[in-house]
Amino acid sequence: MKKERTGRRIAEQALRLFDERGFEDVTMGEIARAAEVARATLFAYYPTKEALVLDGVAGDDLAAAVAGRADGQNALAALRAHHRALAAGPVAAADLPALLTRVRVIQASPALRAAADSLRYRQRRALADVLAEEHGEAAGTLMAAQIAASLAVLQERHFARLVGGDPDGRAGRALEQEVELAFDLLERGSAQAEGR
Numbered sequence: 001m002k003k004e005r006t007g008r009r010i011a012e013q014a015l016r017l018f019d020e021r022g023f024e025d026v027t028m029g030e031i032a033r034a035a036e037v038a039r040a041t042l043f044a045y046y047p048t049k050e051a052l053v054l055d056g057v058a059g060d061d062l063a064a065a066v067a068g069r070a071d072g073q074n075a076l077a078a079l080r081a082h083h084r085a086l087a088a089g090p091v092a093a094a095d096l097p098a099l100l101t102r103v104r105v106i107q108a109s110p111a112l113r114a115a116a117d118s119l120r121y122r123q124r125r126a127l128a129d130v131l132a133e134e135h136g137e138a139a140g141t142l143m144a145a146q147i148a149a150s151l152a153v154l155q156e157r158h159f160a161r162l163v164g165g166d167p168d169g170r171a172g173r174a175l176e177q178e179v180e181l182a183f184d185l186l187e188r189g190s191a192q193a194e195g196r
Contacts, residue, residue: 023109063126124148
């Protein structure tokens with residue numbers, strides 16, 4: 001419990017400093033002082049400055065959602081069910097300010113945007129590997145790219161609504177509708193490809 005509180009305090013202070021002054025202009029030493037921890041403690045929790053912001057970004061394990069699907073369930077159905085559940089879970093009111101701060105900090109930093117893109121690329125590659133086992137390398141790679149691009153757009157639109165001041169309930173309902181639309185479109189494309 002104490003370990004979790006310490007990690008949360010470090011991340012909160014880091015986000016506050018990054019939001020006030022910009023990611024590039026804050027040092028790890030300043031974060032350690034603001035969080036009232038030793039530098040060694042800071043690095044034990046977060047080995048890099050990027051990890052302070054990107055912890056959990058692209059943490060959605062798409063490959064595991066597909067690999068662990070029920071017998072007879074296709075990959076898109078498994079991913080739809082997974083994202084349906086995510087969209088239905090609203091952001092806790094207490095977590096919303098931190099989420100919005102994280103989004104602002106990432107959007108304002110070219111280094112963080114590039115690091116987030118790298119995380120999403122690895123996530124997409126892992127999904128492609130799982131899909132390739134069933135559909136072949138070319139189809140698996142193309143399917144993963146389409147799925148990942150659709151999910152990235154859903155996330156961007158959701159965050160834009162939240163940052164724009166849309167109440168979480170309304171933003172969440174819009175996300176739920178767009179998840180259904182995205183997977184409807186993906187399934188139509190997949191059905192057409194299989195019919196060739």
